[in-house]
Amino acid sequence: MIEDLNLFASQLVTLWVVLEPFSHLSLFLSATSHLDPPQRHKVAGLALVFAFLILVVFTLLGRLLLQAMGISILAFQISGGMILFLFAMTLIFVETPHRPVRVDPERGLATLAVYPLATPILAGPGAILAMVLFSDNNRGAPLSHHLVTMGVLALMMTVLFVVFLLGDTIARVIGQSGASLLRRVMGILLAALSVNLVLNAFQKWLGLPEL
Template sequence: MLTDQVLFITQLVTLWAVLDPISHLPLFMGATTSLTEGERRRAAVIAVLLAFVILAIFGFCGQFLLHAMGISLLSFQIAGGIVLFLFAVSMVLGETKHMPPSVPTGERVMEVAVYPLATPIIAGPGAMLTIVLLMDNNRYSRAEQLVTFSALATVLVGLLAIFLLGGILMRVLGTGLTHLLRRTMGLVLAALAVNLVLSAAATWLKLPEI
């Protein structure tokens, strides 16, 4: 049995690797190009809070919900991979949604914060699957699940801090390099989405790992 400290560090490293805050920064910067700096900061805070709620609820209840609905983790992984792929394609093709000035600031910020920031960028299929496995209701006690819960909160605080530095980095990098990073990360995200689908299919068909 792992001690709480060792479990916390293990969960923290796992969640940091899955959420990967550093590589998410270009995605955040690309998704918020239509917002002002102040709106970008508010969107970051709202998105991280929403992602925390989504992942926490899914961690505690996701296993029961999927089982009750007759949905396997593999099916969820494939569906999530498809949604992630569609978003990645829009990034690669440069289909950024610019909202007209007539749209109220609160609505503009909330819409971007919910999609694509909270999901699928932060609380994507990989993060959801990971949190379900780390908080497996059949394997871990409530105390151990709370340790995972704390590790998730710590990682998301770090993610928020990196997002809040996005405005400074955008000024340093410039518009051209920002667009280049957006398309590059979109391609990487598309590859990740395809890998999620193929990995689930390989597991289902009992094929060698890709």
């Protein structure tokens, strides 16, 4: 029980940092600025369902795909850690880490939900890397560990859905300064996690003592 709780907490923190709701809120509002509230809520639900399914597929098949391509999980972990670190630097030092998303107002809601919201905004490289690593860490583990991972992902999708539904209100409350502060704090945490990914990969590869 304690082990499952520790696993839940560690995976939740990792996914929270990678899928940081308030950073993604600005992207969501930008992409759906031309929609009325009911349409925006529908797009939010569709985008999160699609993103959840994409991440589940990578959780189940990500390691098989890497093996088919001849890529070791350690190489994937190191490269992913480096990419996450660069992304973390943009969160910390760049005032606007993402360009506003421009969409055609005539496009269908489902199309908008798939691109750019579900991917690459929500189910992006960082989230995919995290789920593949969770899956690799769960190899040979009890079924409860796999259920915890799916539960953490579902919880994060639910949190994002609530944040998106309350998007206009949250944007007014935290303001530009609050959003900037949250983005930088999340960037610092993400940088630490990315460095830890790389160090853990080298520790396993070289047989060094655990950090």
